Amino acid sequence: xxxxxxxxxxxxxxxxxxxxxxxxxxxxxxxxxxxxxxxxxxxxxxxxxxxxxxxxxxxxxxxxxxxxxxxxxxxxxxxxxxxxxxxxxxxxxxxxxxxxxxxxxxxxxxxxxxxxxxxxxxxxxxxxxxxxxxxxxxxxxxxxxxxxxxxxxxxxxxxxxxxxxxxxxxxxxxxxxxxxxxxxxxxxxxxxxxxxxxxxxxxxxxxxxxxxxxxxxxxxxxxxxxxxxxxxxxxxxxxxxxxxxxxxxxxxxxxxxxxxxxxxxxxxxxxxxxxxxxxxx
Amino acid sequence: xxxxxxxxxxxxxxxxxxxxxxxxxxxxxxxxxxxxxxxxxxxxxxxxxxxxxxxxxxxxxxxxxxxxxxxxxxxxxxxxxxxxxxxxxxxxxxxxxxxxxxxxxxxxxxxxxxxxxxxxxxxxxxxxxxxxxxxxxxxxxxxxxxxxxxxxxxxxxxxxxxxxxxxxxxxxxxxxxxxxxxxxxxxxxxxxxxxxxxxxxxxxxxxxxxxxxxxxxxxxxxxxxxxxxxxxxxxxxxxxxxxxxxxxxxxxxxxxxxxxxxxxxxxxxxxxxxxxxxxxxxxxxxxxxxxxxxxxxxxxxxxxxxxxxxxxxxxxxxxxxxxxxxxxxxxxxxxxxxxxxxxxxxxxxxxxxxxxxxxxxxxxxxxxxxxxxxxxxxxxxxxxxxxxxxxxxxxxxxxxxxxxxxxxxxxxxxxxxxxxxxxx
Numbered sequence: 001x002x003x004x005x006x007x008x009x010x011x012x013x014x015x016x017x018x019x020x021x022x023x024x025x026x027x028x029x030x031x032x033x034x035x036x037x038x039x040x041x042x043x044x045x046x047x048x049x050x051x052x053x054x055x056x057x058x059x060x061x062x063x064x065x066x067x068x069x070x071x072x073x074x075x076x077x078x079x080x081x082x083x084x085x086x087x088x089x090x091x092x093x094x095x096x097x098x099x100x101x102x103x104x105x106x107x108x109x110x111x112x113x114x115x116x117x118x119x120x121x122x123x124x125x126x127x128x129x130x131x132x133x134x135x136x137x138x139x140x141x142x143x144x145x146x147x148x149x150x151x152x153x154x155x156x157x158x159x160x161x162x163x164x165x166x167x168x169x170x171x172x173x174x175x176x177x178x179x180x181x182x183x184x185x186x187x188x189x190x191x192x193x194x195x196x197x198x199x200x201x202x203x204x205x206x207x208x209x210x211x212x213x214x215x216x217x218x219x220x221x222x223x224x225x226x227x228x229x230x231x232x233x234x235x236x237x238x239x240x241x242x243x244x245x246x247x248x249x250x251x252x253x254x255x256x257x258x259x260x261x262x263x264x265x266x267x268x269x270x271x272x273x274x275x276x277x278x279x280x281x
Numbered sequence: 282x283x284x285x286x287x288x289x290x291x292x293x294x295x296x297x298x299x300x301x302x303x304x305x306x307x308x309x310x311x312x313x314x315x316x317x318x319x320x321x322x323x324x325x326x327x328x329x330x331x332x333x334x335x336x337x338x339x340x341x342x343x344x345x346x347x348x349x350x351x352x353x354x355x356x357x358x359x360x361x362x363x364x365x366x367x368x369x370x371x372x373x374x375x376x377x378x379x380x381x382x383x384x385x386x387x388x389x390x391x392x393x394x395x396x397x398x399x400x401x402x403x404x405x406x407x408x409x410x411x412x413x414x415x416x417x418x419x420x421x422x423x424x425x426x427x428x429x430x431x432x433x434x435x436x437x438x439x440x441x442x443x444x445x446x447x448x449x450x451x452x453x454x455x456x457x458x459x460x461x462x463x464x465x466x467x468x469x470x471x472x473x474x475x476x477x478x479x480x481x482x483x484x485x486x487x488x489x490x491x492x493x494x495x496x497x498x499x500x501x502x503x504x505x506x507x508x509x510x511x512x513x514x515x516x517x518x519x520x521x522x523x524x525x526x527x528x529x530x531x532x533x534x535x536x537x538x539x540x541x542x543x544x545x546x547x548x549x550x551x552x553x554x555x556x557x558x559x560x561x562x563x564x565x566x567x568x569x570x571x572x573x574x575x576x577x578x579x580x581x582x583x584x585x586x587x588x589x590x591x592x593x594x595x596x597x598x599x600x601x602x603x604x605x606x607x608x609x610x611x612x613x614x615x616x617x618x619x620x621x622x623x624x625x626x627x628x629x630x631x632x633x634x635x636x637x638x639x640x641x642x643x644x645x646x647x648x649x650x651x652x653x654x655x656x657x658x659x660x661x662x663x664x665x666x667x668x669x670x671x672x673x674x675x676x677x678x679x680x681x682x683x684x685x686x687x688x689x690x691x692x693x694x695x696x697x698x699x700x701x702x703x704x705x
Contacts, residue, residue: 048550069552077550083543085291087298092291099287100551128298144547 001026001152001183007046007056009207016042018207019056024152024185029178031198032187033267035277039207040187041080044156047185048075061151073101076150078141080157080187086130090121090140093129094147101148111147118173119143135166142173153177153184159193171197191267203271210274215267222273223265232257284553288561289568292535296569305527306573311580314520318513318585331416334367334379335359341387343399343427350423351380357419371404374510377412378405380420381500390427392445398496399424407501420497435473442470509672513585515643517577518667521602522640522660524573526631529606530624532566533613536702537623555703563607563695570603589671594680598666601684604691605659611698634658644668662686 002024009017017039024030032040045051047058049066060071084093094115098108116122119139129137138158145153155174159167174197178184188194194201195215202212211218225240228247233256241247244262251257272278296302335351337344352359360376367379381402389399401420405413446466449459509515539545548558578595581587589595616626635641637651638660647655655661666683669675 050546050550069554072550072552075550077547079543079546079550081543081546083547085295085544086542087295088291092294096287096291097547097551100284100548100553102283102552 001061002030002047002185003057003059004043004047005057005059007043007053007058009042009046009051010054016207017046017053020204020207020209021056022202022209022212024183026183027178027181028199029174029184029186029197031194031201032185032204033189033191033194033201033271034187034204035189035271038189038204040189040204041156042207043204044077044154044185044187048072048077048154073148074151075154076145076148076152077154078145078156078158080160082137082141084129084137084140084144087128089126089128090116090132090143091125093140094143097144098147103148108147111149115143115147118146118176120169120173133166135162135169138162138166138170139173142170146177151183153182155184155186157187157189159188159190191271195267201267203267203274205271205275211270218267218270219265222270224269224273226265227263229261229263230257231259284557285561285564288548288553288558289564292532292562292565293568295535296531296565299531302527302531306524306531306569307576309527310520310522310524310573310577313523314513314516314577314581315585317519318511318516320512330356330358331377331412331419332358332360333416334370334376335361336364336367336379336381337361338364338384339382339386343387343390344382347382347386347390347401347423347427350426351420354419354423357416368404371406374406378403378416380416391441392448400496400498402498402500404500413499417497417499424497438473439470442466442473446470509668510588511586513581513587514668514672515645517581517585517587518664518671519640519643521574521577521667522635522638522663524577525570525602525606525663526635526640526660528566528570528573529610529613530627530631532562532569533610533616533627534620534623536562536610536614537618537620541619556699559611559695559699559702563611566607566610567603570606571599574599574602587671590674591670594670594675594677595667597680597684598663598670601666601687601691602663605663605687605694606691608691608694608696608698609659610694611702612694613698615698615701635660637661639664659687659690662690 002022004020004022006019006021007017008015008019020039020043022030032043034040042051046053047060047066049058049068049072052067058065060066060074063071063074066072066075085096088096091112094112095108098111099105103111113122116125119142121136121140121143124132124136129140132140138161142155142158145155158174159170162170171193174184174186186194186197198215200212200214201218203210203218211222213221225242226244228237228239228241228244228251230237230239230248230251232251237251239247239251248257248260268278296306335348337348348359348361351357359380360370362370364379364381367376367381370376371379381404383400383402385397386399386401389397401424403413403416403420405416407413446463449463449466536545539548545558549555578587578589578599613623613627613630616630617623635658637655638658639647639655640660644652644655644661644664662683665673666680666687669680669683673679
């Protein structure tokens with residue numbers, strides 16, 4: 001659905017995206033995980049044609065570059081910065097955007113109704129956006145990306161500044177969309193979100209794609225061995241092992257075991273191992 | 282076209298919800314135009330006082346009595362003069378109209394029931410319909426007052442009725458309803474002789490009459506105009522310019538706000554080209570400027586007697602003015618990247634242009650050394666285009682220069698603004 005080939009984007013001496021290549025398959029949620037300033041948003045802007053790459057190509061659904069207006073109709077974007085008209089109602093925002101994408105009046109109204117329902121904002125549709133909470137604005141931002149029925153949805157940090165309840169609501173909407181066959185690119189610096197939602201994750205730093213795989217694949221490849229933590233007769237022991245059950249059985253045979261747990265690597269540790277620094281740095 | 286209309290509709294809706302923008306586009310110009318119009322004299326002749334010429338071509342006792350009654354009317358100032366002088370005064374606009382008591386008035390007044398009725402002619406500028414109607418009412422009223430004597434002085438009544446009966450019987454003309462009229466006058470004569478016809482002390486003698494004792498005819502005299510007919514003719518174009526400036530400023534700022542709030546980025550991610558975004562904004566600005574002008578001129582027409590020499594030329598001037606300021610809006614919007622920068626720079630630019638162009642001091646009141654300087658200001662050409670259609674009596678050919686300059690300013694401004702906008 002989205003094919004990026006060796007794209008590079010420079011701002012003077014700063015290389016924002018450095019020979020980045022990736023492919024997003026139809027119907028999957030693809031995560032771009034990286035700290036702030038890693039080049040995720042620039043990659044999104046290149047993917048939607050807002051920026052032109054200095055090198056490389058972007059292809060959407062086999063129909064060419066996103067600078068083409070017809071190709072852009074296939075894409076829905078929820079930018080990181082809330083991009084809504086505060087003085088318009090939620091409904092007016094969505095109808096306007098649907099019309100901008102060329103939908104007729106009746107179709108725009110239908111799609112707006114659907115998008116408001118997806119965003120859980122039907123009851124507040126006639127209120128001005130200025131009166132919405134942060135979470136509601138985020139949901140409307142998502143609805144605005146969906147209203148014209150895109151095949152590819154790009155969500156750039158869609159949960160920034162959102163309370164846990166609204167965050168869960170957004171996750172549920174995204175999972176619903178995936179179930180409906182929508183292809184989603186999800187950029188985040190929260191590894192928990194990537195782990196929960198994404199079928200595959202690309203780890204980005206300094207504009208480069210460091211690794212790309214399923215979450216389990218990344219952890220297996222870059223997270224190191226699980227650590228078995230045992231407390232008992234011999235005090236607390238931390239034992240890296242590829243087979244925690246066998247190791248625990250062996251230890252239990254040797255001495256009394258009161259308590260144990262297995263610590264598995266997560267994406268945070270994967271990132272730490274790949275870059276030498278934390279995702280939240 | 283559909284996305285452009287959607288963009289324009291969105292901008293108009295946003296503007297309608299911004300009270301400050303609405304006020305500076307519609308309210309402030311009206312305040313400026315009305316306040317300064319009143320300050321500088323308001324209408325040349327207030328509706329409460331009509332200055333009219335009185336031409337007495339009859340020179341009879343009846344015509345003099347009529348003139349005396351007319352002179353006692355509140356809100357009417359009479360200046361006796363000859364017909365030619367009166368018509369000249371009306372043509373020049375120094376008097377509102379002329380009341381001409383034509384020859385035969387006295388004789389006709391003595392025969393109110395039969396024959397040619399007494400005639401008064403009014404000479405008025407056809408555009409001054411309200412004042413003409415008012416004067417007609419006053420003149421008819423004065424004519425009716427002349428009939429008072431008929432019902433209060435029985436000997437006079439008898440003479441009038443006897444004369445009418447005699448005229449009726451001796452007239453060779455074919456008189457429709459001759460028999461009925463003769464019967465009526467006979468009955469009236471009998472009534473006048475009866476005690477019931479004698480007036481009681483303090484009783485009113487006025488009443489409605491089915492027939493017209495005085496016929497008022499009207500003559501149209503077009504005014505030769507050498508200046509604005511009232512102060513509002515000057516202050517409304519100025520007010521319109523302030524409204525137009527407010528519109529251009531507001532829409533320029535809205536484009537900057539789109540940029541700073543990220544909605545522009547969203548639009549740029551859509552299938553729209555930048556040209557669409559700009560065209561939508563320009564269309565909304567254009568329509569709002571036209572609406573501001575329409576509203577102000579309709580208010581001026583309805584409430585303040587500002588009647589343009591030519592509505593079509595006024596429409597032409599308004600459209601050209603709107604084009605010019607849409608272009609200026611585009612230039613203003615790229616003067617900076619933040620609302621503060623654009624706001625400050627825009628006023629620093631627009632205020633001198635407005636002052637220089639006649640937005641504050643009327644063009645005709647400007648010192649001569651300043652007039653050549655004013656040519657650099659589009660405000661001057663805007664005001665000139667409006668004044669040309671309002672009271673300067675411009676022909677279509679004379680409108681060409683200000684209109685062409687305004688369109689050129691608009692096109693150049695749009696091109697420059699769009700070019701800078703697309704680079705940022």
